[in-house]
Amino acid sequence: MTSGVDLPGQSHERASALLRRWLAETHTPVVEGPLRLTIGSVPLGTDVVYSSVTGAHGFGPIRVLDDAGEPVAIADPALIAAACSADARARALPDAPINAADAGSLVDWLLHALPRREFDPIALSDDLIAVARSVSDAAEARRWLAAHVEGRLLPAVLGWEGDVAAATVQLLTRGPLAVIGLLGRRGVVDEAELLAELRTWLGGVAEAHPVSGWLVERWLTSPTLTDLAALNGSGLRYRADSGRVEVRPVPFEVPNPLWSGAAPAPGVPVPVLGEGWSLRPVEVVGDDGGPDVALVQRWMNAEHVAVNWNQAWPLAQWREELAGQLGGQHSVPCIVGLDGRDVGYLELYRVQRDKLARCYSHDPHDLGVHIAIGEPDAIGRGVGSSLLRAVAGGLLAADRECRRVVAEPNVHNGASVGAFGKAGFGRAAEIGLPNKNSALMIFERGE
Structure with a gap:
């Protein structure tokens, strides 16, 4: 089976990045197999060829569908960006920041990003992108993870003075979790195995550094983690006050792939209301x-x-x-x-x-x-x-x-x-x- 990232052309990569983000930011469940959805007024269809617990899904060709659900054309990034932008504006209230006259749109960002060979509105740091592209096998991935936790994550956790949400985005979801997803999609390593290793490393950090361990303990026990939204959210803007094109992301929660699960939930009670x-x-x-x-x-x-x-x-x-x-x-x-x-x-x-x-x-x-x-x-x-x-x-x-x-x-x-x-x-x-x-x-x- 050919994964989405193996298909030729940057257009598919860009379209896939936008689709992955939209699915995450709208909390749409994703499983391998056919996927049909409508973004704005644009019906789209594709095959999910890699379903990722970190959200790094891989897709086959992404196509526009007709009224009968039949594919009629390949969906290019500009079309998906326009559909996401229109839908995000419609989902928000008219007076929300995303609907301000000077807010810009996702299409503005896309036109700005394409000449710079960018396709992810919130990209990883250059060094982490290099890791995701260069690590070639599972053993190398495990060595990188151990070095990352010891040399980068641990010092950052011990010195962190901000809030939990910012720490989670900067140190976890837009860091090792994103890299693990990319390595999984490339077929380098099984995501579950590398996530289990990360869970073990973080448990060790919490045990060895109890004063600062509250942060990683939160990462291990919370059912969701904070990430950044760039496509959907009332608070989004794509232009700064100066008029310069830039994404002002908003935080949102995603399912935590490190979470081992909660105790079984009890049944639903039927309450007594009183007062008539x-x-x-x-x-x-x-x-x-x-x-x-x-x-x-x-x-x-x-x-x-x-x-x-x-x-x-x-x-x-x-x-x-x-x-x-x-x-x-x-x-x-x-x-x-x-x-x-x-x-x-x-x-x-x-x-x-x-x-x-x-x-x-x-x-x-x-x-x-x-x-x-x-x-x-x-x-x-x-x-x-x-x-x-x-x-x-x-x-x-x-x-x-x-x-x-x-x-x-x-x-x-x-x-x-x-x-x-x-x-x-x-x-x-x-x-x-x-x-x-x-x-x-x-x-x-x-x-």
Whole structure:
């Protein structure tokens, strides 16, 4: 099998670099085999010929697809850059820095970078690029890693005075982890083996230097690590105040390939809400699903819900969806009542089993909530924020080890973001997801 990096031409390398970044920054799962996605309005298709735990995926030819999903042309870097730029702007709010009149665009950066033979908006340092290109076998890769940890990483850790995020980017994700990914993609070494060696070296650093070991201990135990985004994020800009083209990256979280995994997460509790609220799991009965499925399907097809949930499905599909949730361990779909009347739909879930687990440093007991007020006459009366306060309090009471209840409403859904805020959820970050940018909202347990 030929890997993407073996295909001739810098155009494919540049297109692949942009695609890798977009997939990482939108937390899109990647597995070997066919990959189909739409960036902006451009449908793309390729084969993932190397799936990397560090994000250094390799691709076959990247093609533009027609309406029938058939390839019609090779996607060049300029097209992918334009698609990413348009999609990133649309994902962000109109007044975000990326949408400022003087912010520039990813296309500006590409036109600036091509004459300089650059294709990665946040490239590794020249010496690390040389390592990734010159190391020729696994033994040499292990020797380089040992020397890097002892001679470069350890002194930097011991002398570090900045914050964890900056240290992680400068010393880890844009350093040895990126090199390991490149060596894996080249077929020089198995990423898992070299990551295991790095994990052992870092464990030794933490043990030998307990005063400074907190930093590497964090790297070993956190489910996510900080990296830099250059394609997607409301805070991005591609022009400095002087007008010079340069990328102003923004931090974001990526899954930690050094993490050995958390303890199994418990099931999802159904809390008691009180204050006139009722909450019960959806009941699925009969071939059509029964009255609960019909109610959820009606709400999801209502215009005010469909615009944000994008799940205006037929009854049969909702029956399958709800039955699947009830039969699994990920989430519990529930009907919410107020003063004896059914008014809305909730999905309660453990973050560790959700796509959100890729986006922030979660705890096994973190719980999440999706909310839809289904009845139109219950909108705009404070029902949503009152319900969210009751749900957050009820979940924390139901699981005494849970410290956080979280949610991820679309940044464009100002009403939902506002309702979470009024309910006591704080906005912690913006996160990229495959089909939207979300506000990460967190309700913390009080001391």
